[in-house]
Amino acid sequence: MKSYRQNASDEEELKxxxxxxxxxxxxxxxxxxxxxxxxxxxxxxxxxxxxxxxGLLPANDICDRFRLYDALGEPVTADSQQxxxxxxxxxxxxxxxxxxxxxxxxxxxxxxxxxRYAGHDRKKIARIFPALTRGSIWLITVLVFLHGGILTYxxxxxxxxxxxxxxxxxxxxxGLGSVIAxxxxxxxxxxxxxxxxxxxxxxxxxxxxxxxxFHLIDDIVKKLGSRSPNNIIVGIEPTFYVTSSKIILPDEKxxxxxxxxxxxxxxxxxxxxxxxxxxxxxxxxxxRGDDTFYSMKFAPVYAGLGSSLRTLVASAEAGLxxxxxxxxxxxxxxxxxxxxxxxxAAISRSRELEADKAGAExxxxxxxxxxxxxxxxxxxxxxxxIAALIRYKQKGSEIPEFGTIFKNTVNAAVRLADPDTIxxxxxxxxxxxxxxxxxxxxxxxxxxxxxxxxxxxDLFEFQAESSADLIPDCDVIEQELTKLIVNFEELPDDKxxxxxxxxxxxxxxxxxxxxxxxxxxxxxxxxxxxGSGERLFENFDISxxxxxxxxxxxxxxxxxxxxxxxxxxxxxxxxRLMTYLGIVANSDNQRLKEKNxxxxxxxxxxxxxxxxxxxx
Amino acid sequence: MMPVKHxxxxxxxxxxxxxxxxxxxxxxxxxxxxxxxxxxxxxxxVYEQISLRFYERKPVEKVSxxxxxxxxxxxxxxxxxxxxxxxxxxxxxxxxxxxxEEWIKIIDSxxxxxxxxxxxxxxxxxxxxxxxxxxxxxxxxxxSEKKQWLIQALAxxxxxxxxxxxxxxxDNDVMWGAFFASGDAAYVINxxxxxxxxxxxxxxxRFITAASAKWSLAANAFRHISVKRTLKAEAGKRQGVDKxxxxxxxxxxxQPDGAAILYEETRQIIRDKQSRGLWLYQ
Numbered sequence: 001m002k003s004y005r006q007n008a009s010d011e012e013e014l015k016x017x018x019x020x021x022x023x024x025x026x027x028x029x030x031x032x033x034x035x036x037x038x039x040x041x042x043x044x045x046x047x048x049x050x051x052x053x054x055g056l057l058p059a060n061d062i063c064d065r066f067r068l069y070d071a072l073g074e075p076v077t078a079d080s081q082q083x084x085x086x087x088x089x090x091x092x093x094x095x096x097x098x099x100x101x102x103x104x105x106x107x108x109x110x111x112x113x114x115x116r117y118a119g120h121d122r123k124k125i126a127r128i129f130p131a132l133t134r135g136s137i138w139l140i141t142v143l144v145f146l147h148g149g150i151l152t153y154x155x156x157x158x159x160x161x162x163x164x165x166x167x168x169x170x171x172x173x174x175g176l177g178s179v180i181a182x183x184x185x186x187x188x189x190x191x192x193x194x195x196x197x198x199x200x201x202x203x204x205x206x207x208x209x210x211x212x213x214f215h216l217i218d219d220i221v222k223k224l225g226s227r228s229p230n231n232i233i234v235g236i237e238p239t240f241y242v243t244s245s246k247i248i249l250p251d252e253k254x255x256x257x258x259x260x261x262x263x264x265x266x267x268x269x270x271x272x273x274x275x276x277x278x279x280x281x282x283x284x285x286x287x288r289g290d291d292t293f294y295s296m297k298f299a300p301v302y303a304g305l306g307s308s309l310r311t312l313v314a315s316a317e318a319g320l321x322x323x324x325x326x327x328x329x330x331x332x333x334x335x336x337x338x339x340x341x342x343x344x345a346a347i348s349r350s351r352e353l354e355a356d357k358a359g360a361e362x363x364x365x366x367x368x369x370x371x372x373x374x375x376x377x378x379x380x381x382x383x384x385x386i387a388a389l390i391r392y393k394q395k396g397s398e399i400p401e402f403g404t405i406f407k408n409t410v411n412a413a414v415r416l417a418d419p420d421t422i423x424x425x426x427x428x429x430x431x432x433x434x435x436x437x438x439x440x441x442x443x444x445x446x447x448x449x450x451x452x453x454x455x456x457x458d459l460f461e462f463q464a465e466s467s468a469d470l471i472p473d474c475d476v477i478e479q480e481l482t483k484l485i486v487n488f489e490e491l492p493d494d495k496x497x498x499x500x501x502x503x504x505x506x507x508x509x510x511x512x513x514x515x516x517x518x519x520x521x522x523x524x525x526x527x528x529x530x531g532s533g534e535r536l537f538e539n540f541d542i543s544x545x546x547x548x549x550x551x552x553x554x555x556x557x558x559x560x561x562x563x564x565x566x567x568x569x570x571x572x573x574x575x576r577l578m579t580y581l582g583i584v585a586n587s588d589n590q591r592l593k594e595k596n597x598x599x600x601x602x603x604x605x606x607x608x609x610x611x612x613x614x615x616x
Numbered sequence: 617m618m619p620v621k622h623x624x625x626x627x628x629x630x631x632x633x634x635x636x637x638x639x640x641x642x643x644x645x646x647x648x649x650x651x652x653x654x655x656x657x658x659x660x661x662v663y664e665q666i667s668l669r670f671y672e673r674k675p676v677e678k679v680s681x682x683x684x685x686x687x688x689x690x691x692x693x694x695x696x697x698x699x700x701x702x703x704x705x706x707x708x709x710x711x712x713x714x715x716x717e718e719w720i721k722i723i724d725s726x727x728x729x730x731x732x733x734x735x736x737x738x739x740x741x742x743x744x745x746x747x748x749x750x751x752x753x754x755x756x757x758x759x760s761e762k763k764q765w766l767i768q769a770l771a772x773x774x775x776x777x778x779x780x781x782x783x784x785x786x787d788n789d790v791m792w793g794a795f796f797a798s799g800d801a802a803y804v805i806n807x808x809x810x811x812x813x814x815x816x817x818x819x820x821x822r823f824i825t826a827a828s829a830k831w832s833l834a835a836n837a838f839r840h841i842s843v844k845r846t847l848k849a850e851a852g853k854r855q856g857v858d859k860x861x862x863x864x865x866x867x868x869x870x871q872p873d874g875a876a877i878l879y880e881e882t883r884q885i886i887r888d889k890q891s892r893g894l895w896l897y898q
Contacts, residue, residue, distance in 0.1 A: 037644075044648065060650070061658070068662040071685050073678035094648045 148178020202235025285358025671799025
């Protein structure tokens with residue numbers, strides 16, 4: 001969940017801590033060079049003192065003479081050559097340490113000055129940072145090699161000089177760690193061309209396929225005096241955005257070029273048309289302010305720093321020794337990330353508020369506020385929905401389209417929690433956009449002059465008629481994309497889990513049938529049933545339970561399943577199941593005979609030899 | 617607006633950081649990269665230490681490397697070492713004509729470096745067929761400013777050094793160059809003759825030629841046993857004032873600073889003469 005939000009006060013902290021951070025990063029970056037330099041200094045001074053005590057020239061002069069003798073064809077012994085080679089390695093250690101120190105100073109100081117020079121001027125940031133970041137990443141690659149070399153040689157020289165022994169394993173592991181990291185960084189840096197491509201789980205739609213949606217977009221664009229996107233894609237990620245980056249889609253051979261609008265179908269399902277219009281108005285507000293152009297310029301910087309960080313952190317399990325030489329580089333990359341964020345965050349936030357004005361302009365402030373709250377809540381529920389999807393896959397059961405899973409998850413969250421609690425949870429979250437960050441919901445609502453306490457209580461009661469109706473075959477598209485996600489994720493298929501899953505599925509299906517016997521939908525009863533399920537069963541999934549309630553299964557659909565799964569159940573599981581079904585039957589306080597008969601029937605199938613008496 | 621005091625303090629702090637950084641870098645450079653000698657002095661000293669003993673063991677196989685060394689370490693300085701070094705190599709070229717082709721190739725491979733005149737002079741002085749052929753080839757293809765020198769050299773027969781009496785300190789150096797290559801005592805005897813002949817000359821040029829011959833004989837006799845042997849032999853052969861001159865040189869060659877004493881004596885005589893209104897414009 002953390003990746004989807006950032007504390008709103010981060011920027012302030014970032015500003016205050018910027019100078020301290022710079023000093024701290026410089027200190028970290030100077031540690032290994034200082035170690036190398038002082039080791040070289042100690043050894044070299046010791047050698048020279050020893051030579052001077054014997055009335056000889058300093059090491060450099062002796063080796064210079066040997067070199068000249070060699071050039072003149074005079075014999076120089078192998079021992080002398082080896083001795084001079086060691087001396088030159090020590091001098092090289094000092095030189096390389098100095099070089100590493102200079103690079104270590106140069107990068108953060110340059111970045112620090114660049115941030116101050118660029119300020120919050122988008123043109124300057126777009127001009128300076130992409131090139132500066134690419135250069136810095138190459139320098140960091142060099143730095144990783146240098147730090148690895150310094151550490152390796154320091155250990156080698158210290159051990160051989162002080163203790164006359166060398167632990168080659170130790171030296172080798174540290175060296176290998178830096179070489180692996182360096183090569184990985186080179187490979188990564190070589191791919192940073194500055195032209196960002198984004199991958200989206202989505203499908204491109206045309207005006208012929210979704211005429212109503214295109215009509216709505218045309219209206220919004222006209223109202224705003226903005227321009228239409230070149231491409232519209234619908235997908236199942238929980239976000240709306242416009243971008244000028246190239247977009248790679250799973251079923252398109254060539255990436256989409258030009259300006260692209262991304263519409264989230266799971267979110268669209270939660271919104272009315274007015275709310276969707278407000279969100280689209282917000283997105284086209286970005287076109288109006290050339291925000292997509294600048295986002296495209298900033299995005300490669302984030303992408304470059306992010307991919308370099310991932311490259312370095314990727315082998316975190318490799319052990320401390322192999323990590324040793326790359327730790328300063330990781331810290332430096334994090335610092336650069338923070339510094340760049342410092343420059344762009346304020347711009348991004350002000351542009352978002354401008355775009356919000358556009359959203360309110362085409363619809364209404366209330367509609368935009370409602371959509372923003374819904375999106376914030378939906379983002380909160382996204383990981384849970386993904387987890388539910390994974391559970392479906394693990395159980396090997398038929399997977400519904402992701403939009404339904406998502407909607408059920410959001411429904412469950414809304415029904416279980418108090419609206420005020422939900423608002424409090426989402427109010428300080430920042431929505432994530434692929435290429436920049438958004439202000440917190442509280443800030444945005446304040447800017448729209450919508451106080452949180454006037455949010456209507458029915459906000460979270462999602463209407464049956466949603467804006468997703470503008471997208472024909474929405475469910476089919478979601479189904480296709482869900483399959484892609486399932487195949488994309490490496491999901492474990494655990495037999496033990498599958499057995500447990502089947503038991504849980506039996507619980508859901510039987511509880512849903514009993515619950516649906518009542519004519520009226522009772523929210524309080526549903527919450528009781530969900531709460532009891534969570535207490536009685538490990539991994540009880542409210543979202544999946546909702547899916548089964550929505551399916552409205554008949555008794556005949558489930559009998560075979562009870563027989564099949566019942567054979568595998570322990571006495572304890574059976575007892576828990578029957579207890580739960582009793583709670584479900586009793587949840588609405590309507591002692592219906594139908595429910596009682598159903599429970600007896602289930603009991604008869606599960607334990608024909610002993611009919612369990614259940615008091616409902 | 618930041619107070620002036622703060623601005624000054626910050627500026628001072630910044631300067632201090634830069635000064636400390638500069639001191640640190642200077643210290644680093646001094647410790648790890650400083651030499652007692654500059655490279656050229658060090659390399660010239662080593663070169664001389666090795667090459668000036670050529671006559672003793674005649675390591676012909678190393679001559680190619682020495683030629684390359686002179687070019688690579690840029691030991692050729694205009695108007696200083698050219699003549700003695702040229703005569704040194706001229707003697708070697710004369711002694712080993714069968715190796716000349718190999719050495720000419722080395723010389724030619726450095727034709728883009730300064731100091732071409734040094735080895736052209738050596739080739740001309742060696743008076744060898746191959747040397748003249750090479751100079752002719754260079755004349756045919758060379759640039760105009762070198763053509764003048766080449767045509768003059770090719771038109772003249774080189775001097776036979778062994779029969780020439782030095783008339784300047786530079787001539788003395790040339791004698792030494794030839795001696796260190798050949799080991800021929802005749803060159804040393806030439807210098808002894810000059811030292812004796814003009815010992816008390818009132819002519820400044822003759823005097824300084826004799827004086828430089830004396831201190832160079834003392835210096836080289838200290839380092840080269842064959843020079844000392846020649847001095848002793850000549851002392852036995854000579855009579856009167858000449859004998860005394862040679863014996864004095866021999867005495868001075870016994871001590872490491874003997875040449876320096878002779879040099880200082882020469883300076884004193886010149887100062888005395890100048891105090892009496894003589895040799896004022898030398």
